Amino acid sequence: MVTFIKLAWRNLWRNRRRTLITILAIVFAVVLAVLMKAINMGSYELMIDRMVSFSTGYVQVQDYRFDDEPSLDNTFYYDESLRNRILDSDHRIAEAAPRIETFMLAANEVATRGTMVLGVNPGLEHQFNEIKNYVSEGTFFDIGQNTAVIGRGLANRLELSVGDTLALIGQGRFGMSASGLFEISGLIDHPVIDMNNSIVYLPLDAAQELLSAEGYVTSVVVMIANERHTNAVASAIRGNLNDDELVVYTWPELLPEILDLMEMDLAVPRLLTVVLYIVIGFGFFGTILTMTMERLREFGVLLSVGMKRRYLSVVLFVETVLISSIGVAAGIILSYLILILIDPITLTGDAAQAVVDLGYDPIIPMSFAADQFYTQGLFVFFIAMVVFLFPLLKIKNLNILEAARS
Amino acid sequence: MAIIKTQDLSKVYNPDTIPVHALRDVNISFEEGEFTAVRGPSGSGKTTLLNMLGGLDKPTGGSVWINGEDISAMKDSDRIDFRLKNIGFVFQHYNLIPVFTARENVSFIMLLQKRDKKEIQKRADELLDQVGLGERKDARPVQLSGGQQQRVAVARALASEPKFILADEPTANLDTKAAMNLLDIMERMNKEENVTFIFSTHDQRVIDRARRVVTMVDGAIHKDEVKEVTQAG
Secondary structure, X not given: OHHHHHHHHHHHHHHHHHHHHHHHHHHHHHHHHHHHHHHHHHHHHHHHHHHHHHHHOOEEEEEOOOOOOOOHHHOEEOOHHHHHHHHOOOOOEEEEEEXXXXXXXXXXXXXXXXXXXXXXXXXXXXXXXXXXXXEEEEOOOOOOOOEEEEEHHHHHHHOOOOXXXXXXXXXXXXXXXXXXXXXXXXXXXXXXHHHHOOEEEEEHHHHHHHOOOOOEEOEEEEEXXXXXXXXXXXXXXXXXXXXXXXXEEEHHHHOHHHHHHHXXXXXXXXXHHHHHHHHHHHHHHHHHHHHHXXXXXXXXXXXXXXXXXHHHHHHHHHHHHHHHHHHHHHHHHHHHHHHHHHOOEEOOHHHHHHHHHOOOOOEEOOOOOHHHHHHHHHHHHHHHHHHHHHHHHHHHOOOHHHXXXX | OEEEEEEEEEEEEOOOOOOEEEXXXXXXXXXXXXXXEEEOOOOOOHHHHHHHHOOXXXXXXXXEEEOOEEHHHOOHHXXXXXXXXXXXXXXXXXXXXXXXXXXXXXXXXXXXXXXXXHHHHHHHHHHHHHOOOHHHOOOOHHHOOHHHHHHHHXXXXXXXXXXXXXXXXXXXXXOHHHHHHXXXXXXXXXXXXXXXXXXXXXXXXXXXXXXXXXXXXXXXXXXXXXXXXXXXX
């Protein structure tokens, strides 16, 4: 095998310029494909991270009825024992944060608005999404305090500010009436625009008391070290909880619309990548075609002296793999360096303002997800295998005498 | 004892359109240790005969027996394997692997035979020494003259320890000095190591050296002379 690899390697460099041009074409395709995907996925990763950390968590534990009927009647009891069972399920779990959420009416002296009330443990919540960093006025409450933090959008609508009193009216667990007055300790510029206009954060115990749900929560959101472990962690928690009343969801199950949106948006870059690879595939085919046709006599001689057809195919296979591997490896390294260099792209002017208005920083972050690199390798390898069919068929049907005379 | 024997060997090209009879019922045998030249004008069938003897082409009639095996009835893959173990080839255009050195070219056949690495190295060096290229073992074909390349080709043909070597116009592209040098080497191998050589040639220098000369005309054996017998007679 070493001899076949040596033969293949040297054959590649018989026409150095042609081989280099082919490799450069592959490098170009890989770099372009990776950059397109990294830019798209970078924005999506940021969006998903925001949505997931402020909304669903990567993994979420719920009562089994809550997804169909998100009501306080479908809460579940949360204590240290349950927390430990969740945390002990998998070593990749970084933290678990309990939440109780419901919709209530928020009112000032003259106006009323529908709000989303979220009872949270301030310390855990901050670990989860650094919520305290978004407080633009006042402070985020601590455990034991009986104050509220509200989105700046909601505060503007209700003309409330720090120190004012917020009245909350709604329904608690099992139809109990729920109403309370809370001093506003802080305003936050919430990065999720809908939440900015409607969110009211309360301390978990205060919210539970308000909603007659002491000890009960609507969800426990689970923080994990890496998004790609989502499914594995969810499975581990399911196994460890072993509770028919509780279900474990992953964020794609809870936010399918985001994935659908992403898929739709990625259709065009994907199509461009396919077109790019088809063009590169033809270039690659041209090289392999020439490399095969100009060596027919050599192949005929090798078969004459006793080299089996399958060994000859192996040599050509190795040549095809080598040329594509060099191109892919160089392409991946180059695209990685380019990504490091340009990450993040800073927007300016109207584009920047538009993004800021949506609650995002005026930057386009790059994604460094490993899969966007190795999928390019797989694409090129697939193309290489299709291209390799030509020399394979040529060798299979090669007439030794005709080849040796060519 | 005959190591090669043909029986009513025929080859017709284009049988369905304009048939060309390249070989017509050829019956010939070759003994071990022969140094034979097959001569004849262009189109007489000498190269076709060599191709048949080497299992590179299939006859349309008759058969070729080598050491008691009918190679014309073998499958393509079996014939490739048979060639590797039994037949050495020397071509007019040398046909060395251009990206391999002289030593690697000679070793390659033995690698295909899956021989021991040390043995391969030793034999390749010995063979290159025997053909007078001990100093050019690491040279690639492009760095060698035509005569030197053909000597590497002879070493390569000998590497597999074949039953016989088929040489198709081996001196056609060589100047007199290189041709004589090559013939000296092949003659020495024949005499000292009893290697059987069968040449297809126009070259009088080869014909003069051959101990048996087979003349072909229109795909048939026209004359078959064994010089030593003639001389003795």
